[in-house]
Amino acid sequence: MKKSAVTFLLSAVALTACSTGTTTTSSSTPAAAEKTVGTVAWSPCTDLIGPDGKPFTPGPGVECGKIQVPLDHAKPGGEKIDLALIRVKATGDRLGSLVFNFGGPGGSGVDTMALATQSFANLGKRYDLVSFDPRGVDRSSGVKCGGEIEKLLAAGVDDDVDRMAKEFARACERDSGKVLPHVGTVQAAKDLDLLRAALGDDELNYFGLSYGTQLGGVYATQYPGKVGRFVLDAALDPTVTFEERALTQAAGFAHAFKAFAEDCVAKSCELGDDPAAAQRAVETLLDGLKTKPIKVGNRELTYGLAQLAVITPLYAKASWPLLERASAAAIKGDGTALLTLSDLYTGRRADGTYSTMMTSLQAINCADTAERPTVAETARISDKIRKIFPILAIEGSITACAHWPVPGDDAAKHVDATGSAPIVVIGGKGDPATPYKWAPELTRQLKTGVLVTYEGEGHGAYLSGNACVRSTVDAYLTEGKVPAAGTTCAA
Incomplete structure (x- = not known):
């Protein structure tokens, strides 16, 4: 992305x-x-x-x-x-x-x-x-794509992700073209x-x-x-469509994030004394990671990984306390828990290798639609998402399937x-x-x-x-x- x-x-x-x-x-x-x-x-x-x-x-x-x-x-x-x-x-x-x-x-x-x-x-x-x-x-x-998925996951806001995405697609074709x-x-x-x-x-x-x-x-x-x-x-x-899907899900996660904050405050929340403050605390944390990732051992909690980490607990109410504790720790400088949540989302294993979760998802999604949104279309959609739920907004201008080597259909x-x-x-x-x-x-x-x-x-x-x-x-x-x-x- x-x-x-x-x-x-x-x-x-x-x-x-x-x-x-x-x-x-x-x-x-x-x-x-x-x-x-x-x-x-x-x-x-x-x-x-x-x-x-x-x-x-x-x-x-x-x-x-x-x-x-x-x-x-x-x-x-x-x-x-x-x-x-x-x-x-x-x-x-x-x-x-x-x-x-x-x-x-x-x-x-x-x-x-x-x-x-x-x-x-x-x-x-x-x-x-x-x-x-x-x-x-x-x-x-x-579907295997060499080590390119890890490079994308570790990318920062100053990296040329468009180039990296092209290399990712080429690696997928090289390793799983059949x-x-x-x-x-x-x-x-x-x-x-x-x-x-x-x-x-x-x-x-x-x-x-x-x-x-x-x-x-x-x-x-x-x-x-x-x-x-x-x-x-x-x-x-x-x-x-891609746009309808994106905006509907953005609204869904915005609702879940608001419900999380309300639930957090009702139970004494480390992130703030009222729901709006709790939400701002997480958003401010992510904004700071755009320019200053948090070191976690020999890895970094980047803005992108933190986005995934925040999304992960929103899937189920039972995991909302994980989001509170992990975000509060990261605000204090410890990104370990958020990095663990992002690893859960991306299929990163204990030995540092990855399952094919992300690469398989990419291959199936790109095969399953004829849509190939342009850079301009993606930027426009992202602007709309930012108004609904900023945490899901896309930083940059490449689309997931833009460089995919196999055409899709509907x-x-x-x-x-x-x-x-x-x-x-x-x-x-x-x-x-x-x-x-x-x-x-x-x-x-x-x-x-x-x-x-x-x-x-x-x-x-x-x-x-x-x-x-x-x-x-x-x-x-x-x-x-x-x-x-x-x-x-x-x-």
């Missing part, structure tokens, strides 16, 4: 995390591909990575595996790539498999599922909980159907969160007859699941990353969607722990009870 490490990532992450599809659509998985995918050989997981960037061993009942899928779905008999899988075996009377995509795009479903088992324990009584690294992510031919033309939401949806077949299920039962709602919507459009019980939580509207902007079973769509009134207005829109576009509204804060309603949301979703997934239209869960 522009002139700070974070600006490049914010345009790719926070501002375009809901982009659209990729190539051709199809009403069925090519028979040749489905015949060759076979079943999954499950075995103990050996390479899981936790949120602290360190390896960990999962609990009982967790297994890993893989299937082979076509690199190019137009050539089902051609070159194959591995799709990495994870399964948590059902602990009770098994209904089948429930496949998860936790969002991103670019996040590892394998690592996340291993950590999230207890969050879905009730569903795990009846289903094998299954997730995967989508194509282009980590173990599934993850897979770049074949990533994206439509291709991942085709993989989903091969996964369904490999699991032995006639229909796909699916739980998508955030970007996972986009993937689920595209799957339901391609394979309406294969839709089983579908939940799409923290819904995206696939039709929005195939997945069309979502229509006519003929499918009912699909439960959940929107949160206080969701900063996928604002509520997108949930009714996705419900309408699907034609078979049933909207559930959550009136509380945070990104994703089910993981908020709200009893109403949980009971509504659990009853649908385990008993087939479709929620009444207009169901609302209070905070």
Whole structure:
């Protein structure tokens, strides 16, 4: 992004995390591909990575595996790539498999599922909980770009980030040129159907969160007859433009930041005696980092990294105290906690290496839209963002996909699941990353969607722990009870 490490990532992450599809659509998985995918050989997981960037061993009942899928779905008999899988075996009377995509795009479903088992324990009584690294992510031919992503993350306001972004794109083409033309939401949806077949299920039962709602919507459009019980939580509207997406999310994060400050002051806040003062304290901290980063060991907390660090806790109310403590420490000169939060966002591991989270996100987002905003367009959008939520404003004038070596298209902007079973769509009134207005829109576009509204804060309603949301979703997934239209869960 522009002139700070974070600006490049914010345009790719926070501002375009809901982009659209990729190539051709199809009403069925090519028979040749489905015949060759076979079943999954499950075995103990050996390479899981936790949120602290360190390896960990999962609990009982967790297994890993893989299937082979076509690199190019137009050539089902051609070159194959591995799709990495994870399964948590059902602990009770098994209904089948429930496949998860936790969002991103670019996040590892394998690592996340291993950590999230207890969050879905009730569903795990009846289903094998299954997730995967989508194509282009980590173990599934993850997009690699040399060390260029670290250079972008470490960039300061005086660096030539336009040049760095060009070098980043060239490195991605050099290191992952084979897979770049074949990533994206439509291709991942085709993989989903091969996964369904490999699991032995006639229909796909699916739980998508955030970007996972986009993937689920595209799957339901391609394979309406294969839709089983579908939940799409923290819904995206696939039709929005880059500008609409950016401004809507800026408003969502502005709301969350204000709510954070009010909550902080209500509990005795280190950042100020009133909400406006608490907000100003964080904004002033970030402004100072533009010219004077904070040293943290042999690293620096730059303005860009601090932007990402502040955004990260705003996703969930439970993590708001982290933002208070980390910001207060940085104001006193200790940037360790904020740097740790930014590392969590960017996938930096304990050994200093990175997962493919950021590079995969870039590849999928750029494949999933034909939009390539110009420098002038990006600057204009950033000026509008600055008036809504300055912390998300982009410093500089490069767009995330401006130099990308592979063209994108808008195939997945069309979502229509006519003929499918009912699909439960959940929107949160206080969701900063996928604002509520997108949930009714996705419900309408699907034609078979049933909207559930959550009136509380945070990104994703089910993981908020709200009893109403949980009971509504659990009853649908385990008993087939479709929620009444207009169901609302209070905070």
